[in-house]
Amino acid sequence: MVQLTATPTSTLVDEPVHIRATGLAPFQLVSLHATLEDEKGMFFNSWAYYRANEVGEVDLDRAPALGGDYTGVHPMGLFWSLKPEIFLTRLCKRDVMNSPFKVQIKLYDKELPIQPKVTRAPTASVTVERWYMASGVTRIQVREGRIRATLFVPPGDGQLPGVIDMYGGTGGLLESRASLLASHGFVCLALAHCGFEDLPAQPDKIDLEYFEEAANFLLKHPKVLGPGIGIVSVCKGAEIGLSMAIHLKQVVASVLINGPNFVLSAPHVYRGLILKPGSFSTELIHSNSYGLIDFYHVFDKSNQEKSPSVLPIEKAKGHFLFIVGEADKNINSKVFAKNAIEQLKRHGKNNWTLLSYPGAGHMIDPPYSPLCTGSAIPGVCSAVHWGGELVPHVAAQEHSWREIQKFLRKHLTPVVTSQI
Incomplete structure (x- = not known):
C-alpha cells in the first residue's frame, strides 16, 4: 500500500x-x-x-x-x-x-x-x-500614544531580548516575521510606519520621535532585557532602521535587509534636525519583458559620497548586520551596503557584518518562503521587480535567518563572566 x-x-x-x-x-x-x-x-x-x-x-x-x-x-x-x-x-x-x-x-x-x-x-x-506563532506566545495589539503595532511575548519566566520588526514602503502592519522571532525567544514589536489605520500611506516626513516612542515602549516592558533593543528591517524599513540606530541610543543591534544608506524620499526629522532626501532620476526607471518595474539605478546620485542625503552611520554606537541580495532589482542594495561599510571603515569602525548572497533578490523572508519576484506597492507602482533566482534565493533565506538570530542574541544578551 x-x-x-x-x-x-x-x-x-x-x-x-x-x-x-x-x-x-x-x-x-x-x-x-x-x-x-x-x-x-x-x-x-x-x-x-x-x-x-x-x-x-x-x-x-x-x-x-x-x-x-x-x-x-x-x-x-x-x-x-x-x-x-x-x-x-x-x-x-x-x-x-x-x-x-x-x-x-x-x-x-x-x-x-x-x-x-x-x-x-x-x-x-x-x-x-x-x-507563524508557537504555542504559548502572547499577541497584544498596541495602540498607545501614536504607536500602531503588535507585540509578541514568548512564554516563560525571565527577561528576553527586545526587537522592533519593520517592513518596507508597501505599508500596513505585517506580523509574520515578528511572530516567528517571538517563537524563537525574542520579545518582538511589529511596528507599522505607513499605510495603517491613521498612519498616512505616503508620509511627508519620517518623524524619528515616533520610533523613539516605540523603542521606549518596548524597553519598559517587564519581559524585555535591556539596556538596548534590536531592529530587524527591510527596504524602506531598513532606511528608517539605520536612522534609528544613528539617532536613538536605545538601538544597539540593527539588521538591515536590502536597504539604502541614505534618505530615499521623505525627510527624516528628529528634535529639530532635518535630513533631506537626495535627488533621483525617474528616467532611469526600467521595465522588463514581463512589465515589472526596476528602480535599480534611480537613486544612484543620492548615494554619492558627499550627498547630504547619506546617513551618518559612523555616529551609531551599536552593531550592524547588512543582508544583501545581489540580484535585488528594486534597489542597488549591494552597492549601498558596501558604501555604508566603507563609511564606517573611514571612521575606524568595525561594528558591522555583511552577508551578501549571489542570486538572492529583494524580498529575503524567513526560511522556506516562496520567492516573490514581483508584486505591487499600492499608490506607488502596480508591478515592482524584486528580483532573485529561485534556488540561491531560498538558500539565502535559510542561512540569513539563522544568522539574524545569532546576531541579535550576541548583541542583546549580556555576557556573564565568572568570578573566581
Missing part, C-alpha cells in the same frame, strides 16, 4: 518537514504536487517528479527531483517553490495567531504535464500545517 508521510504534520513555518513515500514499485516514477490556499482565496502550487529507489521508497531528504519546479535534492522544495496562479501575488500571512497555512501534498503515480490544477485523484496525500 502506498503511503505518503510528512513529519511533523504541524510545525512552525520556518522549520523543515520530512516528506517520504513508501509502498511504491521499485524505480517507479511519481509526481508530487503541493497546493496552498491563502486567506484571500488565492492558490499557490508546486510540483516535482521523482523516481523510487530499489525498495519502492522516495525520501525527499535524499532523493533528487528529476524535473518540475526544481531539480536535485531539496527536502523543502515543494514548499519554497510554491508559485501563485495569479501573477504578482505575494504569499503573505495575515492572521498569525488563529490559523496556519495548510499545504496539501499529493502523490500521483506518474509524471503529469505542468498545469496548475490536477483533477485526477491522487494515489496518496497528506496535509501539513505551517504556523
Whole structure:
C-alpha cells in the first residue's frame, strides 16, 4: 500500500518537514504536487517528479527531483517553490495567531504535464500545517500614544531580548516575521510606519520621535532585557532602521535587509534636525519583458559620497548586520551596503557584518518562503521587480535567518563572566 508521510504534520513555518513515500514499485516514477490556499482565496502550487529507489521508497531528504519546479535534492522544495496562479501575488500571512497555512501534498503515480490544477485523484496525500506563532506566545495589539503595532511575548519566566520588526514602503502592519522571532525567544514589536489605520500611506516626513516612542515602549516592558533593543528591517524599513540606530541610543543591534544608506524620499526629522532626501532620476526607471518595474539605478546620485542625503552611520554606537541580495532589482542594495561599510571603515569602525548572497533578490523572508519576484506597492507602482533566482534565493533565506538570530542574541544578551 502506498503511503505518503510528512513529519511533523504541524510545525512552525520556518522549520523543515520530512516528506517520504513508501509502498511504491521499485524505480517507479511519481509526481508530487503541493497546493496552498491563502486567506484571500488565492492558490499557490508546486510540483516535482521523482523516481523510487530499489525498495519502492522516495525520501525527499535524499532523493533528487528529476524535473518540475526544481531539480536535485531539496527536502523543502515543494514548499519554497510554491508559485501563485495569479501573477504578482505575494504569499503573505495575515492572521498569525488563529490559523496556519495548510499545504496539501499529493502523490500521483506518474509524471503529469505542468498545469496548475490536477483533477485526477491522487494515489496518496497528506496535509501539513505551517504556523507563524508557537504555542504559548502572547499577541497584544498596541495602540498607545501614536504607536500602531503588535507585540509578541514568548512564554516563560525571565527577561528576553527586545526587537522592533519593520517592513518596507508597501505599508500596513505585517506580523509574520515578528511572530516567528517571538517563537524563537525574542520579545518582538511589529511596528507599522505607513499605510495603517491613521498612519498616512505616503508620509511627508519620517518623524524619528515616533520610533523613539516605540523603542521606549518596548524597553519598559517587564519581559524585555535591556539596556538596548534590536531592529530587524527591510527596504524602506531598513532606511528608517539605520536612522534609528544613528539617532536613538536605545538601538544597539540593527539588521538591515536590502536597504539604502541614505534618505530615499521623505525627510527624516528628529528634535529639530532635518535630513533631506537626495535627488533621483525617474528616467532611469526600467521595465522588463514581463512589465515589472526596476528602480535599480534611480537613486544612484543620492548615494554619492558627499550627498547630504547619506546617513551618518559612523555616529551609531551599536552593531550592524547588512543582508544583501545581489540580484535585488528594486534597489542597488549591494552597492549601498558596501558604501555604508566603507563609511564606517573611514571612521575606524568595525561594528558591522555583511552577508551578501549571489542570486538572492529583494524580498529575503524567513526560511522556506516562496520567492516573490514581483508584486505591487499600492499608490506607488502596480508591478515592482524584486528580483532573485529561485534556488540561491531560498538558500539565502535559510542561512540569513539563522544568522539574524545569532546576531541579535550576541548583541542583546549580556555576557556573564565568572568570578573566581
